[in-house]
Amino acid sequence: MTAHRKLSNEAATTFARRHIGPSPRDIEAMLDTVGAKSLQVLMSETLPASIRQQRPLDCGKALSESEALAHMSEIAGQNSMVTSLIGQGYSGTLLPAVIQRNILENPAWYTAYTPYQPEISQGRLEALFNYQTMICDLTGLDVANASLLDEGTAAAEAMALAHRAAQAKSNTFFVDHDAHPQTIAVLRQRAEPLGWTVVAGDPARDLDKTDVFGALLQYPGSHGAVRDLRPTITALRAKGALTVVAADPLALALLASPGDLGADIAIGSTQRFGVPMGYGGPHAAYMAVRETLKRSLPGRIVGLSIDARGEPAYRLALQTREQHIRREKATSNICTAQVLLAVIASMYAVYHGPEGLAHIARTVHRRTAVLAAGLKKLGITPLHENYFDTVTVAVNGQRQAIISHAAHEKINLRLDDTTVSIALDETTTPAIVESVWRTFGGNLSYAEIEAEARDAVPAELKRSSAYLTHPVFHAHRSETELLRYMRKLADRDLALDRAMIPLGSCTMKLNATTEMIPVTWPEFGALHPFAPREQAAGYHAMFKQLERWLIDITGYDAISLQPNSGAQGEYAGLLAIRAYHAARGDSHRTICLIPSSAHGTNPASASMVGMDVVVVACDARGDVDVEDLRKKAELHKDKLAAVMITYPSTHGVFEEHIREICDIVHANGGQVYLDGANMNAQVGLARPGDYGADVSHLNLHKTFCIPHGGGGPGMGPIGVKAHLAPFLPGHPAVDGGSATVGPVSAAPYGSASILVISYLYILMMGGDGLTRATEIAVLNANYIAKRLDSHFPVLYRNARGRVAHECIIDPRGLKTTSGVTVDDIAKRLIDYGFHAPTMSFPVPGTLMIEPTESESKAELDRFCDAMIAIRREIAEVEAGRFTIEASPLRHAPHTVHDIADDNWNRSYSRTEGCFPAGSSRTDKYWAPVGRVDNVYGDRNLVCSCPPVADYAQAAE
Template identity: 80%
Template sequence: MTAHRKPAAEPAATFVRRHIGPSPRDVAAMLETVGATSLGALMAETLPSSIRQKAPLDLGSPLSETESLSHMRELASQNQVFTSLIGQGYAGTILPAVIQRNILENPAWYTAYTPYQPEISQGRLEALFNFQTMICDLTGLDVANASLLDEATAAAEAMALAERSAQTKTKAFFVDSEVHPQTLAVLRTRAEPLGWTLITGDLTTDLADAEVFGALLQYPGTTGAVRDLRPAIAALRARGALAIVAADLLALTLLASPGELGADIAIGSAQRFGVPMGYGGPHAAYMAVRDALKRGLPGRIVGLSVDSRGQPAYRLALQTREQHIRREKATSNICTAQVLLAVIASMYAVYHGPEGLTDIARVVHRRAAVLAAGLRKLGFKPQSEAFFDTVTVDTVDRQSEIVARALAEKINLRIGQRTLGIALDETTTPDVVEAVWRAFGGELAYADIEAGARDALPAELKRNSAFLTHPVFHAHRSETELLRYMRKLSDRDLALDRAMIPLGSCTMKLNATSEMIPLTWPEFGSLHPFAPREQAKGYHALFARLEKCMCDITGYDAISLQPNSGAQGEYAGLLAIRGYHAARGEPHRKVCLIPSSAHGTNPASASMAGMEVVVVACDIRGDVDVDDLRAKAEKHSKNLAAIMITYPSTHGVFEEHISEICDIVHGHGGQVYLDGANLNAQVGLSRPGDYGADVSHLNLHKTFCIPHGGGGPGMGPIGVRAHLAPFLPGHPVTDDADPRPVGPVSAAPFGSASILTISYIYILMMGGEGLTRATEIAILNANYIAARLDPHFPVLYRNAKGRVAHECIVDPRPLKTSSGVTVDDIAKRLIDYGFHAPTMSFPVPGTLMIEPTESESKAELDRFCEAMIAIRREISEIESGRWKVEASPLRHAPHTVHDIADDAWARAYSRAEGCFPAGTSRTDKYWCPVGRVDNVYGDRNLVCSCPPIEDYAQAAE
């Protein structure tokens, strides 16, 4: 590497200025519009004085972008990238450069939001549809979802699905002794609050007499063994139980699929399809089920429907947001997915096709077979003669010397009680195999051993069925074609790189390029999550400083970085509360008070934690009804576990009585869980730990700049007061000698560790003063939008001084009476103006919740407000009788190129009015690829994986 002259340092404040949208001149103009004399005065009118932070947030001097990247290089150099042959569900992989550059590093993909607005999400929906097709084909099952958080949590979701669906009513679940240990640990965490018993053991001896509602079987096993699971599966199904198979996707190119073996459910990880290990994540897990179970499938499902012209169009199908409706009766608290990683994995399959994937698998297996042959020659007999990529051997009394030699070769092996496991992958070369032999004490030549090595896949389990037969997996073999395919898909979407995404409660802010750069460095991307800690010193230095910053920001005493989504953070926080009560001899405390305005994941998480949800009313202003809270806290005093409250409220207001709410709950022995979804309105101004909260999850993909990635990845670390710190989630790898009272909620000890680099750099470059300024501008931007829109779309909730927090809810419901226009019509018409819609009908049905964030400039805020005002004028024309709502541009929105090219245009308005509404640029027009998608058709005609090409034509008839 050539030396570079160190550039002159940039002024540190320049990053803060680039992150924050409005200029000082804009801020002055906006303050005049909202009627505030200064930012300080506006904050005083927005936040209760009783919760204001006393001292400025001090996180040290902020770094410039150049300085921060230099610092990250120093941290990266402290990580040692060994060849990790540990396996256990994680593998080295090769991410094709064309996918890395054009998906992982492309803001058109990583800044997109969850595809709840399907018309502007057709690209990522198609990529997810490809992912589902890939999973269905490889697993041999009927329906797959669009990804889950990681393999262990997917296993827990599958266990819950089995419990709901099994014919037997027993509350016991069997776990194969060959299941990965981190998966078993997460299953134990999930089962214990629900009163389910886990039985672990051998399939052939311990399963025979077990009365269970389901079983999880690993294929191949964690030690590498490939076993015929058909007898165990048949026995389970004969007893009314469900069979779940955790399967390695690459192995399934050579092995009979779980569906062919008789499985009901298949789960696993798509990590080895091109996604770096990243010290634990993020990775896309998968779940596939037989058709009869599809309506119980957790998470998101992409389905094929039709648009207003009868043309094929994708959308999220079935119970995609069912936790918002069913709340504590929801089947899962899953509110996100791993979309960006699922897209990468699907593109990996598109890139390689079935032949390429099979070739990779054959090479990996062949090298494992040669490895085993060499180990036999050296006197080490594999535990199983049938394996795919992993060989486990008994090391007798020589383990320590073998491990020492392996480390000298910069190789990590999986260390068991008296065994060593060696898991190969697509990055394994003959040189690596020879180095492993040297660690075992032998100087062998790969070519010599290969000549006599035999394959190790059982003939009766070899795959004979075809997979990835759809043309999409065959049409993009050249890099040129794949590049164009990915570009075509991204052009169909509207992401933050095109326009403001004003979604309330979702905080779609700038994800600066500098924050994203270290993510793909091998020193962060190539580490196995179970590598020796001394090889990850840079990571752990980052974790320690990030945790300290988070504590300083929130007022909490300890942080767990493990939860890999906001919902997982909620769950982990409630488990900490549950563990605390149990340790005090009060396990009966199970009542969780939740305001009626709460995000649907709150009651779903409480139910998963074994708690009983009691709903607290909200008053006419949207605040928690303190009298109702007091009455219900008194009623359930002996059994009160917690309250879950979002602050500022889901209605976008800082409630005046937050400290009183905390005092009431504490007075009855409960704990305060404060949902951190709206922390972007608090950083530098108030700290939950100071005004009475005991635990919060922190949505790093909201407040701290991890991109939403089209619907994931996310991270939801939790902060706790000191008394809850002992009950933060543990992990069998990191605390094996001293197990924690609460088990893990995620597969890896530090969750999706690699994306923590993003939030870490953001905090370093902003500093305490910059983060505080960002919060102030976020609140200013929201109040500016509220002031501009209120005459046209009344703002529903404000505090006593007329202020909103970082978001506001506008109320178009009266317009439905006066004109027939629905909130859907407004949302779809905004697409014609080049905007993603605000959050629709949450938390109040029929309304729009708008959150501008601090990153949006005054010019973009004005463009959005002018679009909303123009839409109100269009509604006025319906009210005045110019046209009926059915004939209006709003009901026909969004308009596409098909509309402007329509030779039979016969609408009541002109093409120009429909396709180029007032104030939009014809030059920079965003054209969504499909018209309004028919949701009802999609659910009545459920198609969730690529059908034969002729079926597309039939769908359009």
């Protein structure tokens, strides 16, 4: 790598200059506006001197974009392209090129934010609605979410749902011994802190011996067996227990659905619907439930409501942001959904339709049947008579020979102690099947064996119910039609490729094209997460370097890349603290102090690891009330486990007393969990590990440029000080299950394929560029705070009048003078072409703004001008020109239906409503629907496309 670092100063700053929005001249003008002589002075006024980093980052000099891609090509070349027939929940798949180019590689899709503002998210919401419909159809259940992180964590969420909803009052959960090993490991880790017991066994033999609240059954089994689950499900229902079926969605094109078998819950992964394996992720998991369980369903659910004109409109339904509402009583800490991957999977189903999915499933099964017939001809009898895509045979002392022959054929098989499993997929060719036979010592012809092969799906389990009957799965067969459909949906959304998304707490910064390019290279995308480590040498070289950089940036001593969301990072960090206390004989330490301003996932995560939350007050400045913290830490000193604190604070300020807070908690026996959501204000300026924190998660989808993807993927690795390093999450595929803390994600390195994005970001920015990015993020926030303060007061600043990388503006007083709500302001911003800032968090009725370093002064000014214009409109309400109900604010957003309305009778003109001052007529973004009725949507919950019969009835 050294050779790549010999660059001129000009080349070294090229990418940083493109990543950072304001030009040097703009920076000078903005500094003048905020009243700071230099960036250095502004930083000294923003950060406490006691935490300032004393030395520059050691991330090396920056590479240019072309040099960085050449370097990534070298890393990719260290990964071996081997055909993986390992299965175990991960399959080769063929992503249609039209979907790869127009979804996965399209910033209109991957730079979008979570669809909390439904009026400007109708495109991705429709795609997710299609996803839910697909899952409901395939599983035969009533309601599905969109979506969960991976199959292992989906199983854990289902277990928690079963515990809440089952009639049985047991604390024991049964898991099929032929479930995927990583799923069993994740279940055991999730259950242990909650005092639940996970019992693994043969459902047909062992289930009668145990009282359980639920059971998970794999369908087909991890080693391939297709079993009739109905007797087991009947027995569970008699116990008052719920049944979770972990089902392969492609198999469900041929097999009876979990709903038809009587299951209560179905979970699984949609990875094989066009999403690359990526050495473990990201992938969209699914969960579907019976109607009676819908209000207990974790994750996000897309529902169909109506807008202000009574027209259909999609929105997030039911428990949206449940963690913020219920906090430690939340049923899940899930905050990220794998939206981008769920969209890909849904488009895969739209592309193929039911006939196409059935054809793929039949082809995969047929080739598996031919494989089994050939093995029988070689004298090797499969262990299971019925299967879908996986055949398992006994090793019979031939393990080493099989390993040797498989290596020669460049094939990976699943090798257990006494068996070998071969899992086929849609990429498997007859030639690959012949290679497998050679691995077992036979030289057979596929064509000859096929003539005598028999299918292996039992008649009583063949699917008879229809699926994907909705017209959307039949209308886009040609590439032209599908291309236009995806473009139509993208045009309904407002993503970062259109405008600034000024959300506080969710850093929406540039996701540079160069950072994204290697994600779809097969050397990164085609690797199975359980392939031999030596085949992933490039990945592991990248992991090692990325960990070194993150250690240098944070001041921690060790990093785990496994957590595949920020919430998973919180969970893993708290598990490390819990295990540390237990190892010292302090298992009684269960109190977690959390400020009242904390992100809602914090108390939810603490509850999930068995901790009891004690809330710490915040003072009038928004800071943690240090005396209240001291009082509660001392009161609970014998049981204190941790404090969870966000820094800079959730209120957007660097609190002066952070070292004192850490010292108080340590003095009373606790550990400091510092939420890394706001690292974008610290990189290069301060390191949590230096000023007293013990562990943090890092939102790579925020600070380190992994795009939000409409609400996922995310990555939340954790950094820890040395004493917590032994308690980082393990994984049975790496350590055989010997780690003190088990896995929190299904794959050992989480969503490994998107780590290349953060790796390239750091590589191209270098230490100086990263530090400059932080400085400009702080400058941009202070610039907005200065420009808006006389119009919308800034709620919190530090003692020197500065905010960190975000600020909270306070329009609450305007509700008294005009009746305007924070919703009115947010929806009116859409007419100006902007996504709203974060609404009512952490302070109800306020707006939290985070501009990031990527936004130019021109875009910041456009946003500020829009906000100031909205304030003038509010002033007109205050002056009596019209009531708030009759104002453009309350009718926002305005749509093309408004401008075309022949019966316009409002107290303002069409021009005033539809083309507000300063907005462009030429480049106008039109929200496709008017303001969405949330109450109607929750009262009339529709979460999947209605059946075709409904369309027929409507036409009569």
